[in-house]
Amino acid sequence: MNYSVYFEQNRELHLEELKQWLSIPSISALSEHKEDVNRAASWLADKLTLAGLENVEIIPTQGHPLVYAEHLHAPGKPTLLIYGHYDVQPVDPLHLWQTPPFEPAIRDNKIYARGATDDKGQVFMHIKAVEAILRQEGQLPVNIKFFIEGEEEVSSPNLLDYLSKGADRLTADAVLISDTALIEKGKPAICTGLRGLCSLEVAVHTANTDLHSGSFGGGVPNALHAMVSLLASLHDNQGAVSVAGFYDDVEPLSPAMKEEFAKQGVDEETLRTGLGLETLYGEDDYSFVERVGARPTLELNGVYGGFQGEGTKTVIPKEAHAKITCRLVANQNPQDILDKIERHLREHIQPGARLEIIQGEKANAFNIDPSHPMLQSAADAFERVYGTRAVFTKDGGSIPIVETFSRVLAAPVVLMGFGLPDENLHAPNEHFHLENFDKGLLTIIEYLKAL
Template identity: 75%
Template sequence: MSYETYFQNNREKHLAELKEWLAIPSISALSEHKPDMVKAAQWLVDKIKQAGLEHVELHETKGHPIITADYLHAPGKPTVLVYGHYDVQPVDPLNLWVTPPFEPDIRDGKLYARGSTDDKGQLFLHIKALEAIIKEEGTLPVNIKLCVEGEEEISSANLPGFLEANKEKLAADAILISDTSLLEKGKPAISTGLRGLCALELHVDTANTDLHSGTYGGGVPNALHAIVSLLASLHDDKGRVTVEGFYDGVPDISPLMKEEFQKLNLNEEQLRESLGLEQLYGEEGFTFVERTGARPTLELNGVYGGFQGEGSKTVIPKEAHAKITCRLVGNQDPAAVLENIKRHLHSHIQPGAKLTIKDGEKARAFNIDPSHRMLQLAADAYEDVYGVRALFTKDGGSIPIVETFSRVLGAPAVLMGFGLPDENLHAPNEHFNLENFDKGLLTIVSYLKRI
């Protein structure tokens, strides 16, 4: 029996099982759902056992459980570690969902539910692909290990320590992850880079109270004036970050990567119009896809202070606040970037204003050479099923645990996603296109056989 026939014959059964899992509200961020986290993890443990994998274990952590399993019956063949997560985002605002987020519903060839594409639906593909090969051929063409966590949506606090403590147990030749998306319908992509991240909040204080702008205006520092001039000092008029040392560790974009970016054929004018902008803006000398995938950024996420109610209130604010995040690339060290920014801010604060800075999260960028054999075979596997070879991209977002996996285990991370960019992950009406559910199963089988 062909795998296409196998999956078609079992399609309704597989979708019914996935619906069961999606119906469990495994929201890692909310403490009241801790029992649901355990229930979702145990459900997966049972399905992994049913699939035929061995040594299935549920590991307790200070947070939510981690699941491991393996199937090691291919001596001399590569070992592939499959990673995914069973936790999901909160569902707010609930009123915007067409159907309840934990009552899975299929409409117009799409499966709607929280977690359908991020990441239960995509992880489920791997379990069923492995099950199919074991049932059809009695064994797997490679050695397989699984590592599934329940804290990806809350920064994977307990997984790095688990990886360090279990290096030998989890050792592999490649880490296979499906938690990304195609470029668009029918156009698969493999990400060769995820930007790192660092964040900070800053607070500017002046007088011990708000002051009357008539009585004191022109004679005392204004917290809003101080913060505006301070934030303006972070970029020059060509969109480049002015912080000394900010670009340390930023690599040039390779000719191969430039070629891959060009293959994306992004229409910047169409993008501009779709966003209702008069023009795009960013670091001079780079295209939109280069700016958003291969260059670092420093962005203001929130600036606030002073009177914001209706009408006028003539005060000089005593305090102002801002939130900043940076997306990092290459070998930028997030801790060093933060220190350089803080040094810049302290040296540019206006006289009479006091600056306080609070560090936020930090994560390194992930990068891999697109010519790596494991990635080239993945691109071939997509072509086997989609009829189009996957393009290599760099994603502007951050998945910190990918870099951790690759660094700790010393193995390439292969990001083979089957979602689509418009599937509302983290938003109301999250869904998974069933065309990619069907093709994803076949692509995973093809990839494992090619390896």
């Protein structure tokens, strides 16, 4: 079957359908858009039905609905669970959009709208690929399950609850997710690792009131001094984390993985100048892509306290605050890391200061061996369409549901994305390059047939 001709003949129809979906403001974080989210779920369910999927169901939750569909008529063949999300981020600041975020527009072979690349555009490709095979051949080469949620942008609270109760329905030989990106134009990638996450808030308290620095300076503890000293103790001069045991469960990078990182071809000098930095920074003996993709971090996200207005106020502040997050890798346990950080902070607090610590969110890292046949087949599919084999990468970000799928379903997760890093996901003027829309459809078909 010549799928290139099929998709070319149906391209305008497919793009018009995608525009319909992108026009629905399914912003999961804002309660005033609850009906829009429901409308987006209904639109999705209708398209899955029209594509030829069966047992299509909108599953209510305490929040936004899940959408399920299946086509299980390939006995003895693998079953693939396709996951994605139909909810989108808020659009502020609105004045920075060149065209309204929910009035999709095509410019320079890119489709502009909120959700274009994250994740409606990429989910839509899977629907159209399955639909194309069914219309051209009448039978899928593998068994397919679709499971699309409406709360990914708010951390998937009800999906996690559903998985804890009904994972049997989602049993599959692999999970396929398109919510990531190529390295750059024409250079596909398959992500084999996502960092985990943990967070905490720290407060330092001293006196019961702010004090005059002339009357009390030098004789009482200063909450800001104590906080700055405490935070400085968390790293050495090269950026390595100084918390005892922080790296205990971090696996060394294999030679094969270091080679995959090198294939990304990141020019650190171009990166440095583009960011306006005098130098990049981080652990010795690791490249930039290794530091941000395969090494854990401890970052200060906010530090505040004392007088911050215009001019000078000679005050000794009674309290100071900090927000900290860690990106975690491999076998690091988020709770274990939080406990080690809390122990370090309590051991290093200055005399006369009291410490208050609130532990926050926790998410495990995801890691998969790139030699897995399901990933190798995906790399082959990319090569047949793009003319170059996908590079195996590790992403510095966190998508907690990926690790959950891997663990709960005991199935490999194939992160086969078709976005580009510069497509402004979560920002004004989000867009999706239609070159990757076109090639992505063919790549998905190649992958399904390869399985």
